[in-house]
Amino acid sequence: MNVIACIKRVPDVSEVDVEIEPSGKEIKKERLTFIINECDNYSLEEAIRIKERFGGSVTAITVGSREDEEILRRALAMGADKAIRVDFDLKGDSYTIARVLSEVIRGEKYDLIFFGALSGDFGCGQVGAYVAKILGINCVTFVKRIEYLSGFIKAYRELEGGLEEAYDVKLPAVVTIQTGINEPRYVSIMGIRRARAREIKVLTLQDLGLKDIDIAPKVKLERLYLPPPVKAAELIAGTLEEIAMKLVALLKGKGVI
Amino acid sequence: MSVLIVAEHRKGEIRDVTFELLSKGREIVKAMGGDLYAVILGKDVMKLAKSIAEFADKIFVIEDERVENNAEAYVRVLKRLVERISPKLIIMANSSFGLDIAPCLAMELDIPLITDCVGLKFSDDKLIATKSIYGGKVLADYLFDYGKTYFVTLRVGEFKVTYEKGRGEIEVLPSIVKEEVVNKRFIGFIEPEKGEVDITAADIIISIGRGIKEKGNIKITEELANTLGGVLACSRPIVDYNWLPKDRQVGSSGKIVKPKLYLALGISGAFQHIIGMKDSSLIIAINKDPMAPIFRVAHYGVVGDLLKIVPELTRMIKESKGIK
Numbered sequence: 307m308n309v310i311a312c313i314k315r316v317p318d319v320s321e322v323d324v325e326i327e328p329s330g331k332e333i334k335k336e337r338l339t340f341i342i343n344e345c346d347n348y349s350l351e352e353a354i355r356i357k358e359r360f361g362g363s364v365t366a367i368t369v370g371s372r373e374d375e376e377i378l379r380r381a382l383a384m385g386a387d388k389a390i391r392v393d394f395d396l397k398g399d400s401y402t403i404a405r406v407l408s409e410v411i412r413g414e415k416y417d418l419i420f421f422g423a424l425s426g427d428f429g430c431g432q433v434g435a436y437v438a439k440i441l442g443i444n445c446v447t448f449v450k451r452i453e454y455l456s457g458f459i460k461a462y463r464e465l466e467g468g469l470e471e472a473y474d475v476k477l478p479a480v481v482t483i484q485t486g487i488n489e490p491r492y493v494s495i496m497g498i499r500r501a502r503a504r505e506i507k508v509l510t511l512q513d514l515g516l517k518d519i520d521i522a523p524k525v526k527l528e529r530l531y532l533p534p535p536v537k538a539a540e541l542i543a544g545t546l547e548e549i550a551m552k553l554v555a556l557l558k559g560k561g562v563i
Numbered sequence: 564m565s566v567l568i569v570a571e572h573r574k575g576e577i578r579d580v581t582f583e584l585l586s587k588g589r590e591i592v593k594a595m596g597g598d599l600y601a602v603i604l605g606k607d608v609m610k611l612a613k614s615i616a617e618f619a620d621k622i623f624v625i626e627d628e629r630v631e632n633n634a635e636a637y638v639r640v641l642k643r644l645v646e647r648i649s650p651k652l653i654i655m656a657n658s659s660f661g662l663d664i665a666p667c668l669a670m671e672l673d674i675p676l677i678t679d680c681v682g683l684k685f686s687d688d689k690l691i692a693t694k695s696i697y698g699g700k701v702l703a704d705y706l707f708d709y710g711k712t713y714f715v716t717l718r719v720g721e722f723k724v725t726y727e728k729g730r731g732e733i734e735v736l737p738s739i740v741k742e743e744v745v746n747k748r749f750i751g752f753i754e755p756e757k758g759e760v761d762i763t764a765a766d767i768i769i770s771i772g773r774g775i776k777e778k779g780n781i782k783i784t785e786e787l788a789n790t791l792g793g794v795l796a797c798s799r800p801i802v803d804y805n806w807l808p809k810d811r812q813v814g815s816s817g818k819i820v821k822p823k824l825y826l827a828l829g830i831s832g833a834f835q836h837i838i839g840m841k842d843s844s845l846i847i848a849i850n851k852d853p854m855a856p857i858f859r860v861a862h863y864g865v866v867g868d869l870l871k872i873v874p875e876l877t878r879m880i881k882e883s884k885g886i887k
């Protein structure tokens with residue numbers, strides 16, 4: 307089976323103060339560290355497991371700048387056969403990205419196209435479904451488990467509250483992958499370094515025959531801003547011992563202990 | 564101007580989020596003038612339609628077994644309705660169902676879509692949709708660049724339910740699906756497994772997130788839970804890593820809990836998590852990051868390292884119990 311995994315590099319904001327650029331259109335990125343989008347890591351792993359079980363190839367694709375090649379090298383180190391970057395600075399919306407990716411994918415062989423179910427930055431959850439529509443193939447979203455059968459897959463979609471629903475889906479198909487579908491393998495820094503020697507194919511919009519009008523966004527980001535402060539938690543501070551003492555007093559006061 | 568909301572139902576029941584959509588839709592038509600339409604599609608949906616009709620000005624009912632759990636057929640039918648009634652705005656839930664349907668419908672209709680909105684208002688005739696991004700640390704206002712019809716999905720649990728009434732008309736429409744649509748065939752639902760521990764029944768929940776860093780660290784939180792007579796629960800990544808079983812997960816894809824004490828340790832407070840614990844009587848959060856969104860719902864917070872605070876807290880509680 308030939309699998310394409312579309313992946314994205316996102317900033318890790320889980321332990322940092324986010325600031326907005328004066329333009330109001332972007333967050334300040336200089337001091338942030340970047341990682342592969344969480345679901346995309348699971349989708350890459352799933353793609354590579356398919357190749358290991360059934361043969362075929364894995365192609366990793368990202369749209370972005372030179373720095374974004376970091377995650378493609380990671381994909382190669384994990385076991386991807388081929389890596390493609392579309393050189394494009396990500397202006398535009400989900401539709402723009404979907405149009406760009408669709409043109410790349412048209413030039414490749416595929417049975418399955420994997421996306422992460424959502425991205426950790428904007429979380430639009432649209433690109434995979436758009437690509438399926440553009441290519442005219444099936445799409446199944448939020449998938450937590452897949453069984454591979456001949457000519458089709460059984461895909462288990464995640465619903466709310468732990469409920470799942472199962473579908474038989476004819477191939478080729480787009481599948482958007484949810485976290486927890488597998489346990490992604492560990493990738494060593496050495497492995498990623500070694501992948502530096504491998505080729506990353508770089509394509510431009512011209513190479514893909516795309517003009518600005520083809521990829522015109524449908525929605526416009528007006529401004530980014532920080533959420534207004536709300537009635538926040540009452541903070542408990544002090545030395546370690548003081549904090550623990552205050553917490554015990556609080557729990558006693560509330561009748562928990 | 565009219566607004567169309569798509570009613571969500573599953574296994575013969577209206578899903579709560581449908582009332583959130585109706586409420587937001589009502590607010591918009593009240594401000595802008597126009598009708599609030601709802602549509603419900605599926606098998607045996609008339610009685611469901613009747614149960615929500617009073618909150619819309621008109622509900623369209625399209626009975627067809629073939630659209631039930633069939634996104635492709637569903638989108639076809641919905642597309643035809645939208646073309647017929649030309650709403651200015653379509654509203655769906657940003658649920659697993661909504662996100663399976665909305666992008667396909669947007670493409671079919673060639674209309675702009677903004678998903679996962681936490682705010683929605685018209686200003687000078689322009690619709691501004693607000694998204695909460697970067698794990699809740701940033702808000703983003705979006706405008707629709709063009710289009711006769713705008714399309715949004717609303718974050719589940721974000722909008723207040725008002726139960727304001729409308730005209731409550733019901734119109735039955737035929738389905739346009741002629742034959743079975745079989746590219747993607749629904750097999751069935753799979754219920755979550757019943758685990759050993761029912762965290763929804765616990766009075767005291769010690770909940771851990773990715774801030775626990777390593778599986779080996781879980782034991783310090785387990786000891787705290789035992790000392791307090793509580794149970795251990797967690798955020799989703801902990802289940803994804805297989806560190807705790809799925810039945811311990813709190814949140815939209817896990818369980819909804821309302822204990823007397825919810826102690827959140829190293830949990831950032833993603834909305835999918837918050838939805839599962841926000842109604843707890845007492846919420847205390849310990850997190851290294853003072854900007855973590857969990858502090859927006861917690862009653863008390865400690866900015867600090869859980870790996871240091873938890874053992875100290877356990878020790879003090881033991882001591883205070885010993886003294887008693």
Ligand SMILES: Cc1cc2nc3c(=O)[nH]c(=O)nc-3n(C[C@H](O)[C@H](O)[C@H](O)COP(=O)(O)OP(=O)(O)OC[C@H]3O[C@@H](n4cnc5c(N)ncnc54)[C@H](O)[C@@H]3O)c2cc1C
Pocket residue numbers: 320321423424698771772773774775797798799800801812813814815816817818828829830831832833834835836839849850851852855867868869870
């Ligand atoms: C469809 C869907 C459904 C989902 N359903 C759920 C769900 O049901 N439940 C759920 O929880 N999530 C769910 N998620 C995932 C959710 O979006 C978040 O990714 C997840 O909740 C983050 O978990 P976390 O807070 O543990 O991790 P992170 O967001 O990584 O946060 C870790 C936190 O730990 C803090 N920290 C780190 N080290 C320490 C330390 N030593 N001491 C103290 N604090 C520390 C950090 O500051 C950070 O705030 C869902 C996502 C999707 C897309």
